Amino acid sequence: MKQKPLLKLATLSLCALLLSGCWSKRELNELGIVTAIGIDLQDDQYKVTVQVINPSEVSSQEMTTRTAVSTYTAVGNSIFEAIRRLVTQTPRQVYMAHVREIIFGEEMAKKGIGKALDFLSRDHEMRTDFHLTVAEGMEAEDLLKVLTPLERIPAEKAYSSIKAGEKYWAPVQSVKISDVLSAMLSEGDNPVLTGMRVVGDPEQGSNLDNVEKVNSPTRIKISRLAVFQKDHLAGWLTENQSKGYSYIVDKVHSSAEFVPCKDADKGGITLEVFDSTSSMEAVVQAGNPKVTISINIEAGIAEVECPLKLSETAVIHQVEKQFEKRMNNMVTGTVEVLQQDLKSDVLGFGELIHRTDKTYWKTVQEDWENIFPDVETDVKVNVKIKRTGTIVDSYQKDMEG
Template sequence: MSKILHWLCIASILFLLTGCWNYRELDDWSVVTAMGVDKGEKGKRYRVSYQVVNSGSLAGGGGQSGRGTGTRGTPTVTYSSTGDNLYETIVNTNLKAPRKLFFAHQRLLLIGESVAREGIEHLLDRLERDEHGRLNIIVMVVRDGQAESLINFLSPLERISAYSLSETLKVAEQFTGMNWVTDLSEVINDLSSKGKEPLVSGVKLIGDQQMGDQQTNIQESRLSARTELNGVAMFKKGKLVRWLEGERARGVAFILNRLQGTLLTLGCDGSEKETVGIYLNRFTTKRSIRVRKNKPVIRIDVNSEGSIGEMDCPLNLEDPRQIERLQQKSNQKIKKDIREAIKTAQKSKSDIFGFGELLHQQDPQTWRSLKKDWPRHFAKARIEIKVHTFIRLTGMRINTYPNPR
């Protein structure tokens, strides 16, 4: 028994020695939800803005008590600092903010276009190295503007604009297919792979730029300043080289097998005014690559399924041949999208689709010989595309209502 007491004594001494080293109260933290990287001024490399949650303004839900009724302020507060690397800006921010920045809940990384054009190669290291860092932070590039303006932005429906943006992106991924979520680990993997270049969705602040950070902005039903997803940034060697717009971006999504849903608008026979909208919601893309006579041949097989979402011309859909014709038309349209996407990429010699990586996976031997000069090989690769579209359903009606005139 005395031995146990012995141990207990040692244990209790240990306890007395402890100073709660890592003990930190919750209210010692500032929760960062988004981070925006812009080009720095005054010789510094970066100017980074941190969107910090103003918990006092958000937590009051449920009317737990009447105290602290005064002005609660905006839901998020922005702190900006300059520095030669990200960590320096974080440390410098503590000259301005009363609490330590806490990155475990960061949802969004916004990169200003100017920074993206200069290169993001090692920008992401800090985010990865942080002990609270998450690999599923969503990355976006702010088009034609400063990331800071979006960090400042106050959004009406989601009170934290970082969430508003990330939710918008997720919805867009599901329904338009022209933008999609790219997270930190994906960007890092693409940056560090020889056979793939990253693609990052773009976002833009439109309207009255000055109004974005005003509380009054969200008190109007028609916001004077709004955010809009706009294009997908194409990188090459870590630098933004060009933007892919709308349908071209969708072509990329087709190839990457990242589509979750998209709308094809096809013209009706004869008339350009009248259209048929086909909503596609099931996709599989099979890609293969082989090298023939030192020239890569890329083969893309797309299968997609969908239904008719809208039709404002009197096609007789009771006739299966009509459906067949629509399917043919869709195939052509998708093929065109894909071809254009690849052409764009080939023109700028940037393998955003990871065909190099695919070659690595399917034929490591050949890859080793082509690896060094892959962008050039990619640029002259031959493309074979096969598309099969199936229109399974027509919605709640079959034909449109008749037009007697």
């Protein structure tokens, strides 16, 4: 057995196997990279809109007259079917791994998004780092057609807006599929989704001249939060209520808060919140659950219009008190709206009570939706002003006095 022809042959054929590359390879020029998926309902069927990158537009240095993205829409009995049906329109097979946004039309959200989430978490090509959003008052299809300035891919724009908003503006929150799923599956919790809407005329937004102006007439705006009852859209929070919600669930990194002066004509004071921590505690006494929300805010003074002598500790204390009262109202307002109007436990009170008193929870678990509106809440807000910025007193004070 000095010569081993068979072995050599086997080795060679093995090389051939490995050299030919991957089995299910898909080259970049065969893929239509999807950046956003919009899901709507149309006569009991799903209408799926995808926003596909136009690679030659995105990568080229020169400006052309073609748009950076194209949208395609298909209708199907299921989302997967609709996406596969897209092949009849798109020149390329769509590729889902770079999806940034999933947008549900408002009508779809009202009917329930639970069934759509199955596909989003089952498909292997979908990742988990996209945002889930609801198109406020419109179909997702229309929202996806709007072109955006600055960032040439609209989905990328929305993604970075949400990211930035989450950091600097309290009402905005990024919502991932895992957040929605765990809130939806839990008996004592409900999900919220980020809302998006179009300012201006959607029709005009799909034209390239929308981005040719300094002030684009049609824009995509990250708006307020959509409150869900399990998987149905229950209603919308206003901007202030969304803020309150973010403070309660401890998702605020930084934000701006305004309170009017004592003499409201003169304007107000604005704080830059740079740290907010909140904690919730529940107690069950004599079969009545009570939740205490305490929020600690550290802030600096960002803008003052009132004639105040901010160099005095007493004045700072007074401002702190003013803000505490205002924040308290805002947070209480949010809780009230959630309990009375929307009747949806997005704050996770149920889970909280489950954690603190599991025997009591067992008795109310089934009926939680009806008990939640009656849960007594107590809000404690503590504002600490740490800095006054680069100047001390307000100029207004000197001008007037």
